[in-house]
Amino acid sequence: MATTSFSKKTLGIETAEPAVTPPASGAETGFLKKPKLGGGKSRKREIPEGLWTKCRNPKCEAMVFDKELDENLKVCPKCQYHFSISARERIHSLVETCSFEEMDADMVSVDVLQFTGVAAYKDKLDAYQKTTRLKDAVITGIGKIGEHRLALGVMDFAFLGGSMGSVVGEKLTRLIEAGTDKGLPVIIVSTSGGARMYEGMFSLMQMAKTCGALAYHAKSKLPYLSVLTNPTTAGVMASFASVGDLIIAEPGAMIGFAGPRVIKDTTQSELPPGFQTAEFLLDHGLIDAIVPRKEMKQRLAVYLEFLAEGKREVPAAG
Numbered sequence: 001m002a003t004t005s006f007s008k009k010t011l012g013i014e015t016a017e018p019a020v021t022p023p024a025s026g027a028e029t030g031f032l033k034k035p036k037l038g039g040g041k042s043r044k045r046e047i048p049e050g051l052w053t054k055c056r057n058p059k060c061e062a063m064v065f066d067k068e069l070d071e072n073l074k075v076c077p078k079c080q081y082h083f084s085i086s087a088r089e090r091i092h093s094l095v096e097t098c099s100f101e102e103m104d105a106d107m108v109s110v111d112v113l114q115f116t117g118v119a120a121y122k123d124k125l126d127a128y129q130k131t132t133r134l135k136d137a138v139i140t141g142i143g144k145i146g147e148h149r150l151a152l153g154v155m156d157f158a159f160l161g162g163s164m165g166s167v168v169g170e171k172l173t174r175l176i177e178a179g180t181d182k183g184l185p186v187i188i189v190s191t192s193g194g195a196r197m198y199e200g201m202f203s204l205m206q207m208a209k210t211c212g213a214l215a216y217h218a219k220s221k222l223p224y225l226s227v228l229t230n231p232t233t234a235g236v237m238a239s240f241a242s243v244g245d246l247i248i249a250e251p252g253a254m255i256g257f258a259g260p261r262v263i264k265d266t267t268q269s270e271l272p273p274g275f276q277t278a279e280f281l282l283d284h285g286l287i288d289a290i291v292p293r294k295e296m297k298q299r300l301a302v303y304l305e306f307l308a309e310g311k312r313e314v315p316a317a318g
């Protein structure tokens with residue numbers, strides 16, 4: 001199940017598909033409404049490439065000006081579809097300017113199994129490190145949201161489908177342990193296809209390791225907020241992502257363990273509409289809130305404010 005996330009097709013969509021698509025000839029956009037200058041020029045020629053992105057929501061498919069999309073934190077202004085966002089962009093959108101001190105920035109995976117398949121793991125790592133400018137699929141560090149210092153980990157789906165190998169597990173574990181040592185809350189923003197199969201058992205061990213560190217963190221009565229973004233699945237959802245004191249998701253995020261087709265085949269039954277979406281999970285009590293990306297920083301600050309007071313006595317009811 002998790003392996004499907006690493007298939008060439010999925011990864012190809014994330015990396016090879018152009019982020020920018022020229023507007024369809026029938027698209028009604030302000031850009032297209034300007035009078036034609038030349039008589040016979042095609043519309044495609046008039047629009048410089050690299051300016052527009054087509055909304056990935058099939059019900060919307062609006063052409064969005066790239067600058068507008070960036071300013072809107074990669075959320076479609078027409079339908080509020082949340083595009084994937086890089087770890088660095090997300091950190092920038094969450095923490096106070098210049099407050100983030102990255103940890104373990106140079107930690108890289110070792111190809112212990114000397115895994116070779118369609119492509120060697122080592123080659124894949126090299127290629128993704130070049131295209132994403134990341135060393136692995138997570139960035140961790142200490143930063144500030146409002147007045148609150150916190151330990152923040154943010155995953156990036158663009159690096160091998162956000163898969164959790166030994167580096168993701170180790171960096172998150174060190175982050176959580178730093179949070180425990182310094183008495184800080186932990187926030188982890190997840191997006192992942194699951195455990196990294198190229199590292200076999202070493203990647204699966206990270207599930208227990210991260211949860212073990214979180215258990216010590218919880219023992220110190222420190223809050224842990226888990227933020228689930230599209231998609232958060234498999235080994236990540238089955239470990240640290242699902243054990244938050246508060247579990248928050250972005251709108252429309254796909255969240256689950258196995259993919260819907262696997263579940264459908266296994267249970268031999270039709271799945272309810274909207275199955276494995278953030279909205280479905282909220283209705284069924286598996287997550288606590290859905291927060292749009294633009295409100296996330298403010299809402300996290302409110303939650304931190306509330307939970308930071310968690311050590312005080314609960315006021316008597318009434």
Ligand SMILES: [Zn+2]
Nearest residue numbers: 055060076079
């Ligand atoms: Zn849209």
